[in-house]
Amino acid sequence: MPKVQFLDPNEIRKPGFVEFNPIPVNQYQKTVKDERKNFTDEELKAIYHDMALIREFETMLNLIKTKGEYNGTPYHHPGPAHLSIGQESAAVGMAWTLGVEDFIFGSHRSHGEILAKGMSAIYKLSDEELMKIMEEFFDGSVLNIVQKDFKGTTKELAKRFLVYGTLAEIFARETGFNKGLGGSMHAFFTPFGVYPNNAIVGGSGSIAVGAALYKKVNRKPGLVVANIGDASMSCGPVWEGISFAAMDQFKQLWEGDMKGGLPVIINIMNNQYGMGGQTCGETMGYGIAARIGAGVNPEQMHAEQVDGYNPLAVIDAYKRKRKIIEEKNGPVLLDVLTYRYSGHSPSDASSYRTKEEVEAWQAQDCIMSYGKQLIEAGVAEQSDLDKIQSEIKTLINAMFLKAIDDELSPRMKNTEAIGDMMFSNGSVDSFSDAEPEVLMPLEENPRVQKIAKKERFAFDADGKLFSKMRQFQFRDAVFEAVMDRFYKDASLIAYGEENRDWGGAYAVYNGMTEALPYHRLFNSPISEASIIGTAIGYAMCGGRVIPEIMYCDFIGRAGDEIFNQLPKWQAMSGNVLKMPVVVRVSVGSKYGAQHSQDWTSLVAHIPGIKVCFPVTPYDAKGLMNSALQGTDPVVFFESQRIYDVGEQFHEGGVPKGYYEIPIGEPDVKKEGKDITFLTVGHTLYLALQAAEELEKKYGMSAEVIDARSLVPFNYEKVIDSVKKTGKIIVAGDATARGSFLNDLAANISQLAFDYLDAPVCVLGSRNWITPAHEYESAFFPQPSWFIDMIHERIQPLKGYVPTENMTDAELVRRNKKGI
């Protein structure tokens, strides 16, 4: 809600019409003959070559999947192979004009795009650059394999490198482009501008937009192409990515050289099927996919459909669209019409289409008809084309033999290495060499000045609490850490709902709007998939980013992004990529069933994400600093109940300077000897209340440990405590069933079994909807619940009358009922 934009009712309420411009459909109808002046003969033949290369590559994969052999060499490939036979012209046309610095993102059906963009980069890079890339990649280990006994040119060598690296990746070899950890649907090679392909339909729809955001914010050359299928146009996250890319603020609010649209092309590889669903006529309603652009922004995304069966048509479109991007008029939507003869996958019997249909498209096959044009135009003889074909067959066969050779292309010997790749565990001050762009010196910032007057420890010398207003609060601690990084790392950006002007829904970012230009702190659409998806793309390209989810409950809206994308890419890339994304997630209360859930467990369940949940200012600042110094994805949970809490534990209060608290170290907040409470999140404060009552009324002294982080988690302190006390309650606000609390409990039971005086008890919320605030005490763990649990399950307390039913029978009954 920028104040500079006045919503004038007199203007807005005027009558009128929304007008559309015609969207071009297959307007380009030229052939090789018409384009000879724009291409050299070598280039025209190279287009043929690249298409033929892709065709043979995928034919080889098809034969392996369906016949178990290629050229008489048997091989078994149990993994996926989603082929694009028939679509080669679309891939080559898309990639032909792209520079090395232009990035492409793809789908599960992107072998062709990898080869097309790879070849495009090979043509454009000098021999020296190519050699440097190949020598530096995994210390030249891939190069050594393809260089052995090879005497050709550097470009030919690079082609072998490209084909081999891709194929070895598909075959899960350690020598693949991503150490065999990505595989067919995720292979990529960033030095050639090939960014991750994505096995989730439409997955690249928001990630590619984030890559474009990276290029824009960090002033990097090049544009970004999102190669996604026609069927993905129904996916919410794709729409969210498009909406994000088309935000008015880029053109209306961002300032200086930042003003203007995102350099992104949504390239629909329109093969007219989504698996077996026919998009036009069955599963979609757009008629022609390019129509979508008309609904997005006044520029209609410069949308058009081009005949992707003709590589020249696609090349022509890209030449024209590049200009639009360079004029900062992105985003662009291209609907590249094509057709695949191969099934969705080798198991697809094509029962959803007729033989006649396939044959009709085959009769106009893109490679065959382009070859004819070359001959007709006198660019090449049939014999030239045959020679190209035969050289390709020789090359593919040679690379195939190398890729399946267990000596040359071994599988990972020690699979424990996969574990080592889950996190990069880096420590990086800044991901940019540039000077961080800020609008004022930090010390002049009004928020900073206000904070300077606050008490950094909650209690005065007499142990009395300062008033809330005078305490340095939790929200100040997060602010300090984030602000510090904004002034250190020029690549750092933050966005989410109401992040600018409003200062974040909970005032954490108050004072930042004044300090940071639009392109470093801005409001996003209310669409979590785009918030997280774009952040992933941003980080993949090398930037640090803090996307914000306003309520934990909205994580579901970014389910694929948080569960499938964010955690996976570091390991799936073979550690080529880093993922410095710190997702701030606010955990609510008081707002009922869809705004009050602690979903830390869901995130902790997914391997590859670090999970923090600090509840004191000291911990919040220290952990946020660690998260922002690191290179791994961190989901940083903050409880809305305690944004105003001061530091009550760390002696001397929250340090003014920079410090880090290692992620994964729980902290003893109160020492005790008779029982241990291990808490996750805000429950710490309730556990402390319980501890006080326990001590006063029952003479039991409780040790209270704050988990602080969920992943990673160092059990040593907790086990030491349990060895001392013999009893433990693991507590948190998550609904108990299936929560991470049970994970903690199970591990503690195993690690401290012989020291236990009672079963490890789990105290979570009831397995209900979160009711209205007025009923929350019946839902979330209360201090009395701790004592009830001790009395019923750990050590009966003399004269105690429990309020909650925590008997065995009740536990069984609730589970029996599923509540």
Place this chain on the structure above:
Amino acid sequence: MATLIIMPRQGQSVETCIISSINKQKGDTVKKGDILFSYETDKASFEEESPVDGTVLEVFYEEDDEVPVLNNMMIIGEPGEDYFDLLGTDSDLSKEDQTESSVKEPETQNTELETQNLSTQAGSQHETFISPRARNLASKEVVDVIPISGSGPKGRIIEKDIQAVLENRPKMTPLAKKIASEEKLQPEIGTGLAGTARSVDLSAPVNPIYAGDYEDKKLSNMRKLIASAMYSSLQNSAQLTHHLGADARRILNLRKKIKADIESGTLTANITINDMVCFAVIKALKKYPNVNSHFLGDSMRLFNKVHLGLAVDTERGLMVPVTKNADDLSIIGLSNQLKEVANACKTGSVNPDILSAEAGSFTVSNLGNYGVEMFTPVINLPQSAILGVNTIVPRPKDLGGGVYGFVPYIGLSLTYDHRALDGGEATRFLKQVALEIENLEIEY
């Protein structure tokens, strides 16, 4: 010809016996009728007499061993006699032929024995739960957990229960702990530094008040069994006792008549007051089938017949032999049967099967002879109730017309398991017993 003595099988349910003492060792000469060894089942104690004169050639087990019934115990014969062919097929080999297989044989037996030992132990353990932490502490500090009553949820023994024991016990030196653990001893006082218990405190306990004026006598197995059964009964049921008196004039008169008839020779059976009370109890049980029952936790087992247990005091301790189908018996039959089983208990020749609590459906314990006026008998679980019979005392009674006189009353104390029976029904049953006593008709 040597004679093989085996461990007799005392009853269908008995699988092993524990040797309480071996009276004749290898090399001793014995006469027919000499006691060779004594042994116990979980219900009773027995003695085995020598069937022949001779010399003990071999003793296969030691005291306290648990011996499977029908296993070889001893060989009696002439010194130097070859008795190997007595030892069954496996030992058929001559001495010269004793090869590996025959050497192995005892090992196998030992293993079996150990297994049986284990299973017996496991089976006889109560369901006492103890936390790993408490168990470790108890084991480290050598605390016997059996007598501890746990204060944790569902009676689980937890750390603080062990700590409570430790607080009431002197600290122990490492050696004392080791010996205590091996010999299952507990220190009474500590004579070492700062009151630490040393090993000598275990072996020769000195009590500051009583000095050496007592001895610690190990419990017999019988005693242990009774202890555990009684303790378990009180731990695991909801017992309470109702007391009620019955006008005893009728049975005293009957007793007088019986004595007279015996003297005159018209009656041989000495029908006692106890016999008559038991007869009355059986009649009452037939009217209150719920009392003639076992309580099994989630069900009641109601018996069609009355299997009456009668508590018998013996030298070895309390025994409760059961008279099966007691409701089929006449007063004379009942009188004879009760005496017979009681005598069998006293002489040690009782069939252990009738000693089990499961064999009886109701029990009578009579302390009247000893002048006890009121007591709370302990139920023989899983039975639902037990009747205590007290002495006869004169009590004032309204004889009608405002005249009070002293009338002999016999005291009845019914302990019942409140889980099985409610107070009303128990009281009505007890009143019925009194009515049966007051109106007893016997024929002989």
